[in-house]
Amino acid sequence: MQPRVAVVILNWNGKRFLEQFLPSIIQSTYKNLEIIVGDNASTDGSVEYVKTNFPQVTVLINDQNYGYAGGYNHILARVHADYFVLLNSDIEVTPNWIEPIIEQMESDELIAIAQPKLKDFNRKDYFEYAGAAGGYLDYLGYPFCRGRIFDSIEKDEGQYESSSEIFWASGAAMFIKKKYFDLVGGLDADLFAHMEEIDLCWRLKNQGFKVVYCPNSEVYHVGGGTLQAESPFKTYLNFRNNLAILCKNLPSGNVFGVLFIRFWLDLLAWFKFIAEGKLKHAISINKAHTHFLLDLKKWTRKRTKVQMPNTNGFWKSSIVWAYFAQKKKVFTDL
Structure with a gap:
């Protein structure tokens, strides 16, 4: 059946x-x-x-x-x-x-x-x-x-x-x-x-x-049916949630280092929004970081118990570097 x-x-x-x-x-x-x-x-x-x-x-x-x-x-x-x-x-x-x-x-x-x-x-x-x-x-x-x-x-x-x-x-x-x-x-x-x-x-x-x-x-x-790509609330959710899932799921030895790097990269994104005149999106990044830090204990309590991790699909390099610095725009070029 x-x-x-x-x-x-x-x-x-x-x-x-x-x-x-x-x-x-x-x-x-x-x-x-x-x-x-x-x-x-x-x-x-x-x-x-x-x-x-x-x-x-x-x-x-x-x-x-x-x-x-x-x-x-x-x-x-x-x-x-x-x-x-x-x-x-x-x-x-x-x-x-x-x-x-x-x-x-x-x-x-x-x-x-x-x-x-x-x-x-x-x-x-x-x-x-x-x-x-x-x-x-x-x-x-x-x-x-x-x-x-x-x-x-x-x-x-x-x-x-x-x-x-x-x-x-x-x-x-x-x-x-x-x-x-x-x-x-x-x-x-x-x-x-x-x-x-x-x-x-x-x-x-x-x-x-x-x-x-x-x-x-x-x-x-169709895409964007609920929140359009230009929505500041979507920007807020993406930045906050990205930090949260890293905090929840990364191996213990990697969490602090990765979050430290991400904060600096998010600052670059903040400057980019400012340069483009997208002040509401820049403010959304500020809110995302503030709320993530205020709820840090909550995200930490939710950390996954890692048993036998399956890392297929996890790319050990930086897609930001590959895309923006090396100009690799297609997956098969990675």
């Missing part, structure tokens, strides 16, 4: 995306499937729209907006399945997108998390920023992807057709075995949103589990 899969779309005022993309999800060919819209206290009529137009879809409602991490934790606590698929509302799927990933994950007990090939909905022959062909992390905590380094996004020309272990899977379309989600206590709600998927993958990898990329499954992501 096929494992039971629950595709769970966390929605917050995303009615326009549900109207556009929910029909493609309903056309998925996987048989043992439940489609769930978990609503984070929307005010745009999303819940009423889904209940009226898609009675085959289960609707679960949170009493307030708990963000991405807390929102999913509250919803998934009420879902019974072998696999969870955390899917953004702004994603178009292909009919057989589920089968290849479940088959791959079923083949290896150590595979905890997987992601499909993530491509740009607006430029369908290009990878998409949020996950491309699988996520990697450099030794200073900067995330990048096969197919996307910083803002350089590659065209999909078949260069990443091999399945491989990666370091992190995109939260835009993440498959995870329920038992492993439960094992590590789900997503860290204190992160609220952004980089919480990297933290989840890292915690599982610190226990020896695998995160993989499956090129035989393909989805198309």
Whole structure:
């Protein structure tokens, strides 16, 4: 019998995306499937729209907006399945997108998390920023992807057709075995949103589990559906959460040195925002550092117990140096 899969779309005022993309999800060919819209206290009529137009879809409602991490934790606590698929509302799927990933994950007990090939909905022959062909992390905590380094996004020309272990899977379309989600206590709600998927993958990898990329499954992501790239709040979350996940997951001997370097590199980013006239973003970096330091004891208490760490996808060099100094804009040049 096929494992039971629950595709769970966390929605917050995303009615326009549900109207556009929910029909493609309903056309998925996987048989043992439940489609769930978990609503984070929307005010745009999303819940009423889904209940009226898609009675085959289960609707679960949170009493307030708990963000991405807390929102999913509250919803998934009420879902019974072998696999969870955390899917953004702004994603178009292909009919057989589920089968290849479940088959791959079923083949290896150590595979905890997987992601499909993530491509740009607006430029369908290009990878998409949020996950491309699988996520990697450099030794200073900067995330990048096969197919996307910083803002350089590659065209999909078949260069990443091999399945491989990666370091992190995109939260835009993440498959995870329920038992492993439960094992590590789900997503860290204190992160609220952004980089919480990297933290989840890292915690599982610190226990020896695998995160993989499956090129035989393909989805198309609009991107920026909840927080636009130019949002100062997104800048705040990215800088604060990046420091937090380093504090939580790095080996004890590395934490202080890496955080020290990151503070100086973040200062360079602060000067860059000032030079570009983006004062609100510079202020966001100040807030991120202040709040990280004020909550340092909290992040330290959450440090992962490292058992048999799986470091596949962890890049021991600096992606900042490779990209900006050595001008390596493509993953295959690294």
